[in-house]
Amino acid sequence: METLDTPVAPTARLSFKARMLLAREDAIIRSVNRLLAEKGFDAMTVDEVAADVGIAKASLYKHFPSKEDLACAAMVRVMKRAQDFVRSIPASGDPLANIQAVTRWTLQVLLSGEMPSLPSQNSSLRAALMSSREYMDGLVEISDTLGVWIEAAQASGQLNPGLPAIAILYTLFARACDPVVEFLKMGGQHSDEAIVDLVMSTCFDGLRAR
Amino acid sequence: METLDTPVAPTARLSFKARMLLAREDAIIRSVNRLLAEKGFDAMTVDEVAADVGIAKASLYKHFPSKEDLACAAMVRVMKRAQDFVRSIPASGDPLANIQAVTRWTLQVLLSGEMPSLPSQNSSLRAALMSSREYMDGLVEISDTLGVWIEAAQASGQLNPGLPAIAILYTLFARACDPVVEFLKMGGQHSDEAIVDLVMSTCFDGLRAR
DNA sequence: GTCTATAGACCGATAGAC
DNA sequence: GTCTATCGGTCTATAGAC
Numbered sequence: 437m438e439t440l441d442t443p444v445a446p447t448a449r450l451s452f453k454a455r456m457l458l459a460r461e462d463a464i465i466r467s468v469n470r471l472l473a474e475k476g477f478d479a480m481t482v483d484e485v486a487a488d489v490g491i492a493k494a495s496l497y498k499h500f501p502s503k504e505d506l507a508c509a510a511m512v513r514v515m516k517r518a519q520d521f522v523r524s525i526p527a528s529g530d531p532l533a534n535i536q537a538v539t540r541w542t543l544q545v546l547l548s549g550e551m552p553s554l555p556s557q558n559s560s561l562r563a564a565l566m567s568s569r570e571y572m573d574g575l576v577e578i579s580d581t582l583g584v585w586i587e588a589a590q591a592s593g594q595l596n597p598g599l600p601a602i603a604i605l606y607t608l609f610a611r612a613c614d615p616v617v618e619f620l621k622m623g624g625q626h627s628d629e630a631i632v633d634l635v636m637s638t639c640f641d642g643l644r645a646r
Numbered sequence: 647m648e649t650l651d652t653p654v655a656p657t658a659r660l661s662f663k664a665r666m667l668l669a670r671e672d673a674i675i676r677s678v679n680r681l682l683a684e685k686g687f688d689a690m691t692v693d694e695v696a697a698d699v700g701i702a703k704a705s706l707y708k709h710f711p712s713k714e715d716l717a718c719a720a721m722v723r724v725m726k727r728a729q730d731f732v733r734s735i736p737a738s739g740d741p742l743a744n745i746q747a748v749t750r751w752t753l754q755v756l757l758s759g760e761m762p763s764l765p766s767q768n769s770s771l772r773a774a775l776m777s778s779r780e781y782m783d784g785l786v787e788i789s790d791t792l793g794v795w796i797e798a799a800q801a802s803g804q805l806n807p808g809l810p811a812i813a814i815l816y817t818l819f820a821r822a823c824d825p826v827v828e829f830l831k832m833g834g835q836h837s838d839e840a841i842v843d844l845v846m847s848t849c850f851d852g853l854r855a856r
Numbered sequence: 857g858t859c860t861a862t863a864g865a866c867c868g869a870t871a872g873a874c
Numbered sequence: 875g876t877c878t879a880t881c882g883g884t885c886t887a888t889a890g891a892c
């Protein structure tokens with residue numbers, strides 16, 4: 437039995453070679469994630485990914501059989517990060533605070549250029565995503581958790597009970613690709629924290645004065 | 647001098663051939679607008695546009711020298727429609743009502759599948775748009791008009807004075823590509839009017855209860 | 857010496873341009 | 875209707891691990 441220098445469970449008991457493979461896979465997904473965030477799916481080329489990772493294109497295809505699978509893997513990664521964050525929230529906190537924490541986290545990921553952006557109309561991509569067990573499980577788990585919080589917050593009068601819960605959920609998800617963040621960032625007039633606060637304010641308090 | 651069957655000012659005093667050209671140009675732009683709305687810029691092919699209009703691809707290039715110019719023309723068209731709508735609003739009305747009317751109009755265009763969608767990260771497209779006098783003039787005029795209304799509404803306590811006016815402007819513009827509209831439409835649980843009302847509510851009143 | 861993984865040339869199709 | 879560039883995807887010779 438080998439000695440582990442890192443106590444990360446999933447990599448335990450794996451051969452050196454297998455761990456190298458996982459490490460490379462992670463490097464690939466990180467590159468794809470970054471490129472998807474900065475150029476989007478269509479503008480990202482597979483050659484570019486290979487060059488960015490520093491490996492040959494054929495090696496890429498050893499890990500991921502298609503460009504869609506690459507994008508899918510990146511989406512699964514952010515979804516897992518989101519799941520981790522949502523799970524880290526103590527169940528005891530008040531629902532609105534939890535919802536706001538998740539929204540803030542989402543905006544920070546977007547603002548830091550780590551949110552992959554996919555064309556919403558691409559059907560092959562949608563199919564790949566929908567057939568990914570990991571992605572869909574993550575999506576369902578997060579939707580369920582948020583859904584419970586949303587309904588609780590509506591019941592307690594924190595969130596507007598006149599809105600369908602699903603509309604609130606969609607509005608929260610939409611923060612992951614809110615163009616206002618990019619616009620404000622491009623303007624250069626506001627710090628990252630200020631931008632997050634502004635979008636949080638317009639999202640939860642609306643544009644009208646209170 | 648010829649008799650005009652349509653009293654549209656810009657086509658007056660034009661030869662038959664010139665009017666045919668303008669008519670075809672309009673047909674092209676309408677097709678591009680529709681295709682951009684339903685598939686986006688990258689997924690739209692020039693062949694497709696030609697087929698949709700019912701003309702040869704070569705004829706397309708007589709009118710528009712590149713795919714970017716096609717998209718640009720469609721954007722100019724919606725911008726002009728928006729200008730027309732904004733100008734049609736009486737200056738006397740209260741600022742918030744005006745702003746809401748424009749936002750509602752935008753959502754209705756989006757909902758009816760007439761809002762062209764361009765990838766925000768495409769630089770060649772950005773360049774084409776920015777170098778289009780008509781597009782930029784329209785953008786500036788609308789921004790100025792909305793800007794005046796926004797500041798008036800903030801001064802009168804209708805809109806939140808704590809928000810930078812530019813952030814409010816961006817938030818309004820962002821309604822033109824709000825994915826919540828598409829999500830809700832796909833769900834099929836709400837009428838078009840209900841969807842517009844919902845998004846208007848989340849935009850102006852926020853998610854929190856008032 | 858064998859075997860795996862890699863590098864990089866290569867192919868075919870698509871789509872923009874004329 | 876043709877040309878050409880680009881890009882997703884594949885193939886093969888080779889380098890290095892064991």
